[in-house]
Amino acid sequence: MEPMKEKSTLIKDTTKEERIALIRQWLPADDGLEDCGIDLWDMYRDYIDGKKEIAKINAEFHADYVEYEEEDSVCR
Numbered sequence: 001m002e003p004m005k006e007k008s009t010l011i012k013d014t015t016k017e018e019r020i021a022l023i024r025q026w027l028p029a030d031d032g033l034e035d036c037g038i039d040l041w042d043m044y045r046d047y048i049d050g051k052k053e054i055a056k057i058n059a060e061f062h063a064d065y066v067e068y069e070e071e072d073s074v075c076r
Helices: 017-027 055-075
Strands: none
Touching: none
16 A cells, blocks of 8 residues: 655645645634734735745745844844
8 A cells, every 4th residue: 555645735736726725724723823923824825826836935934034033133
């Protein structure tokens, strides 16, 4: 028996409805993101609309976060 393969999340392999469902899976019942100011719907809007892959969005977010964190630590 072969192990189950995870379905691709690439834009070319998904429909808009599947991309929306994927983002929905990431939202806990109480998303708990209000305190940090992150709106996953806004963050992943370009993915949902088929304009930008998840990996690119995540990389850009991480780069912004690390840059902000480094700038913040310099100011202390």
